[in-house]
Amino acid sequence: MLFILALLAAAPLVSAHGAVTSYIIGGKEYLGYEGFSPVPNAQIIQRQWPDYNPIMTVSDAKMTCNGGTSAPISATIAAGENITAVWKQWTHQQGPVMVWMYPCSDFNACDGKGKNWFKIDQVGLWGDVLNSNNWGTALVYKDLKYSSQIPKNIKPGKYLIRHELLALHQANTPQFYPECAQIEVTGSGTAVPSGAFLTSIPGYAAQSDPGVMVDIYMGKATTYTPPGPAVWTA
Ligand SMILES: *[C@@H]1O[C@H](CO)[C@@H](O)[C@H](O)[C@H]1NC(C)=O
Ligand SMILES: [Cu+2]
Secondary structure: OHHHHHHHHHOOOOOOOOOEEEEEEOOEEEEOOOOOOOOOOOOOOEOOOOOOOOEOOOOOHHHOOOOOOOOOOOEEEEOOOEEEEEEOOOOOOOOOEEEEEEEEOOHHHOOOOOOOEEEEEEEOEOOOOOOOOOEHHHHHHHHOEEEEEOOOOEOOEEEEEEEEEEEOOOOOOOEEEEEEEEEEEEOOOOEOOOHHHOEOOOOOOOOOOOOOOOOOOOOOOOOOOOOOOOEOOO
């Protein structure tokens, strides 16, 4: 009995946030990480994160991959194929979904630093009511998954793929939830994004960016642009 109580006391507090916990590529499921106790050599493609507490500032080092630095394996995906990220839980319905990639030469040495991140997909707001459920994160709330196509003509190679939910339900209090996985893209494409599409993470937007510092309850704004560069479609 005491033993059980001790175990319960040690269980991490699970609050109402969420993280990508697995990925589906071509009907095959690849394990992600489910938190909160990193397992050495777990056969997962996702970089293990310490927790899914919200990141509140764009300059936080955890913005890169939520603090995850490496994973033992990667998944292979063809250019033009879809990757579906799966969340075990997600509770917020205002704010965009953004999906990013970053080229790696070797996964072990791939730290996500430098101006090499680019967006491949995003959904912000549709309609003109910010205080609505017409947001990318509402799709994740509804389906607990989100599919993106790897650009058809992208140069093959190793990449990090970073799924980011930006929750805007608290006025002027952005909450970022990013996680990364390791993928090896196959194909014969040659396209690489030009400089205008590339940015650093952390640092892809200012904290004062109108897509970051938002009061969705103010009733003044009628449009919303997700922060960061435009989506690159190769
Ligand atoms: C593939 O992803 C795109 C978004 O990039 C989506 O529109 C499409 O429905 C997805 N296809 C499948 C079969 O999931
Ligand atoms: Cu939350």
